[in-house]
Amino acid sequence: MARNKAKFDGQVSTHLQITRNCISFLHKLILYQRFTYICSPPLVERSNSHRVSTVYWSPPTYPYIKINTDGSFAPFGAGVGGVFRKHFGQCILYFQASVCVVDALEAELTAVYWAITLPKMNHWHNLIIKGYSEVLLQMLQDRRQDSWCHAQWANKIMCMLSTLKARLAFIYREGKQPANWLARNGLYIVESLVSYTPPLSFFCWLEML
Structure with a gap:
């Protein structure tokens, strides 16, 4: 009024x-008793569209080797990392490196390339490679790349996969914390690191999953 x-x-x-x-x-x-529940707290509608999922790492079946990879991209650089584990769950190899890439997707592609190159050098042929990037997995599956640098990495990866008994799969970030730790630390190292024996700090990450 x-x-x-x-x-x-x-x-x-x-x-x-x-x-x-x-x-x-x-x-x-x-x-006049209008708005009877005006002083009551609002009711929150429960939605059935959301559900809680438990994410954990599970060992591969024999004779496969499961490889979790990750790429970390930042304005000042990028890092990649990967963990190789057999059916009994023990880490048999890991890598981390600082790389020069143009975006986060190229960092993920570089990590997958390392994850295939190192097993070929060790004559490991049965591989399960798991990464967090759904865009990367879809790109490799459809054989379609938007940029020249992505196409070069994708072609190399698909060419090497054709010589192995390997498959690519998606994993949630919570299930690949060791690989994520390696990639984030790879941002700051000067020399690439490949080892069969994980350090104590990294071993703690492995035991958490």
């Missing part, structure tokens, strides 16, 4: 008049 008077009649109400009108309106709501 006060707003309409000010807008159409040019009459400005005082703050006391506005306060009195508001109190009078609230009394009417209480008197």
Whole structure:
């Protein structure tokens, strides 16, 4: 009411008049029992579209080797990392390196390339390679690349995969924390690291999954 008077009649109400009108309106709501639940906390509708999933690492079946990879990209550089584990769950190889790439997708492609190159050098042919990038997996599956640098990595990867008994699969970030740790630390190392024996700090990550 006060707003309409000010807008159409040019009459400005005082703050006391506005306060009195508001109190009078609230009394009417209480008197006529409108908005019975006006003072009750709002009800939160539960949606069935969301569900909680347990994410954990599971060992491969014999004779496969499961490889978790990750690429970490930042404005000042990029790092890659990967963990190789056999059916009994023990780490048999890991790598981390600082790489020069143009975006996060190229970092993920580089990590997968390392994950295939190292097993070929060790004559390991039964591989399960798991990464977090759904874009990468879809790109390799469809054989379609948007940029020249991505196409070069993808062609190398698919060519090497054709000589191995290997498959690519998706894994949630929570299930590949060791590879993520290696990739993030790979941002800051000077020389690439490939080893069969994980350090104590990295061994703790392995035991968490």
